[in-house]
Amino acid sequence: QVPSTTEISTGYQINPATVLKGMNLLVSEQVLEKRRGLGTFVAEGARKIILSKKQNEFANQMVPNFLKEAQALGITKEELVKIIEGGFLK
Known part of the structure; x- marks a missing residue:
């Protein structure tokens, strides 16, 4: 499981919108996968x-x-x- 958008933005002092954009890009490239109610995880492969x-x-x-x-x-x-x-x- 990867940290939440809020955790990343707070920990690295990055705008939350920037983190969300990056995470969505990784989801679209199938590097991350979102699991409803569970969070975001590194995808298999x-x-x-x-x-x-x-x-x-x-x-x-x-x-x-x-x-x-x-x-x-x-x-x-x-x-x-x-x-x-x-x-x-x-």
Whole structure:
């Protein structure tokens, strides 16, 4: 179960409307689910949904910028592969 909108807004000194908007967004993305009379809970599979969204964001936003910067610096594909492999081995 997640804390109530009031608990979150008080604890973090955030406008309650902002908290409600964020929680409703998470409900619409099926990360949270509201149970009438019980409260709001983390949905089953929420971690998978969030991870998938972050992976897509990485592939569609960060990787193209990374590749563009590497090209601007004159880094070859082979050099880039070595850099990446080196980073995974650390």
